[in-house]
Amino acid sequence: MAIELKKLRKVYGESTVAVDDVDLTFEDKKISILIGPSGCGKTTTLKMINRLIERTSGDIIIDGRSIDEIGVIELRRSIGYVIQEIGLFPHMTVFDNIAVVPRLLKWPEDKIKKRVMELLDLMNLDPDEHPYKYPVQLSGGQKQRVGVARGLAADPEILLMDEPFGAIDPINREKLQDAFIEIQEQINKTIVFVTHDIREAIKLGDNIAIFNEGKLVQYDETMTVINEPADDFVENLLGSDRGLRSMELVRVHDHYDTDFFALELTEKLTVGDALKEIEKTDRRYAYVLNEKKRLAGYVVRKKIEKANKSDPLKKHVKETESIHPSSSLLEAMSLMMTSGLSAVPVVDDRGRVRGVVRFSALMEMFGSVDLTGSD
Amino acid sequence: MQALFDYYRYNMEYFLIKLGEHMSIFALSWAMAIVVGLLIAIASTRPGRMKIGNALLTITGFSQAVPSIAVIALVFIFTGIGFRPAVLALFIYSLVPIVFNAASGLVSVSPGMKEAARGMGMTNGQILRKVELPASVPAILSGIRSAATINIGTTTIAAAIGAGGLGEIIFTGIRNFNFTIILAGAIPTAITAILVDVVLSVVEKRVTSKGLQLAEHWRE
Amino acid sequence: MEFLDYVTRNLDRIVSELLRHIHIIAIAVPISIGIGAPIGIAIANHKNLAKVVIYIASVMMTIPSLALFGVMVVLLAPFGAGLGIPPAVIALVVYSMLPIIRNVVVAIRAVDPEMIEAARGMGMTKAQVLFKVRLPLSVPIIMAGIRNAAVMGIAVTTIAYLVGARGLGYFIFSGLSRARLDMILVGAILVSAMGIGTNYGLMKLEQFLTPRGVRLERQENR
């Protein structure tokens, strides 16, 4: 569900303008980041969506309806809300913490149990051990996972997250972020995520909204923000080594090309057959999949043109490196550098080829990145 | 020793009456204080009323330094002697620790937790029942328990305003400088006080969420 | 009116009972600090022993003061000290030792072990660690224990009138037995004021003695 903010404004007291006529749309099934210096109005904006803070003027539209048309309690129960770990209830077990909203919604207990176990699994928490522990018995990272699970418990379309990983040490934060990316791939929620960490923003965000003093300074896709910062403020926020840094943070996941050519290998397929197929496309090479549609390797057109046309193609297939969707673009780049390939296939957990990352595309994306780097 | 047994043998009926009085003064005033005290603590800590809650904390905090006998004396001035004034005095006196502890428990429930609850769509009543009260259970119980200890100790002194109870036996003993009678009153008084405290400590353990008990341990 | 009349006519008596009250507390509380604090320091590092001692002390605490006085009178009588100051002081020491022992133990245990290690690492002796690190950091909690002891002492001393120790209890108990409202009021007001005043004064002293850094940290945590 998309969330539209229309001339959204919040004034505290007489004259503190915390949010100043903000217009933007959080896209359906995307992670949208709110970032900016302390006090710029991120939290205020977020809390106006579930009406923990009432707006002064403007409107918020969810799924075509103004949030005022929905009862405030019902609205909140239909939106997941995750804050720093302080939000877990110490007197409840992990299970009961996650079950809060389903119970408010009066789900039957067996459905709740199923859902909680499902979520523990999703969050990579041991379903035998963890449900009966109490928050004090968990590490910071585990607590945060429980917090996310609790936000997702009633399967809301929308998830609001206010610096959810803010209190976690850097190493565990990285892990949580990686896990979170994978979770979002499975659940596809509309997520509004507040952070003050630009690395986190680039890493997680599909879109980034940059705020300063209550005003929206820029709102674009992550790569656009990196490549075309709207002004000096955004440029400063990104930092000086933004090219290399963002390459390290941006996932292959959003940036591969699904336009590639693949042949399916059979015992009988000859070089001649293959060439005929390739010639239809004017490609310079083709990927080769085995019977199970897994990547077997690739063939180069120029090379097989010189080969005996009745040879089985199998003889000429060269193995290739591949990359996982959740790897960073920097990893893709170094793979190209070390292997001398101009494109790397993107292969997911199940061995399916999802697309390719091309060197030319990376160059286009990052323009003048100095890959010899500063370190 | 023998003298003590003799005392009980010849005064069993009197003793039982005094014991009965003792327990009923204690139980009545304590129960009333729990109900009223919790209501006051809850009412004064509702959202938007935290200022009242904090003021109440200051007042009850200071009142805890007032000796119980002073309260008994003041109540006597206004209502005279007997069972009812004693119950009233003890009721007022036990209110203080109950309100103080319950209110400080409720006031210190972390704002983040309450906000999370609100953000998940709990109504104010649900936040009170499912979050604030359970999280304040240790503080509330410790107030109730210390009220019981103070109360049962003060009940003995209430004999000074003619309320009866086991204190009356001790007073008689002291007035006549009769050791047997002093002990005949003092020993059961001490035993009931200790018993009540032990029972309450068991109740406290059972009622407090394991998560909170563990949290307590963690802090040690 | 009657009340003011009583006060002016009996000012001498009021002052002397007030001093007597303070006198009893001034003997008992330092004794219980003198005994309680070393006990607390000695047992703080033995977790189980500390538990047992604190448990025993807290059971003693639940015994009503009147009952304890009664027992004292009986026990001390063979030494010719069954009435007057001795039973009052002893009962008071017994009572006020608990909050002192308990708070000393809690305070010392609450000091972060890493800090102790840092201090030892800098070459402090055990005694130096105690006096330069543990105790200064424990001031707020220990002082709270002493405050608790003193406030309780004021109440218990009032009851001590019944075993012939005199003090402000005189106005209340003799007032009650003679149904003299003016006397009762004098007693009630004085003990209440003394309780509240002592509590407040010691709270201020506690703030004053707490190292500034610790004080700031506590405010921060609120």
Ligand SMILES: Nc1ncnc2c1ncn2[C@@H]1O[C@H](COP(=O)(O)OP(=O)(O)OP(=O)(O)O)[C@@H](O)[C@H]1O
């Ligand atoms: N309840 C309130 N009353 C008055 N002013 C407030 C209130 N809440 C926030 N503000 C002010 O509104 C502005 C925006 O606050 P907000 O909490 O939205 O900032 P933020 O971007 O989330 O900052 P941070 O990164 O520190 O969390 C700040 O200037 C803040 O001082």
Ligand SMILES: [Mg+2]
């Ligand atoms: Mg914020």
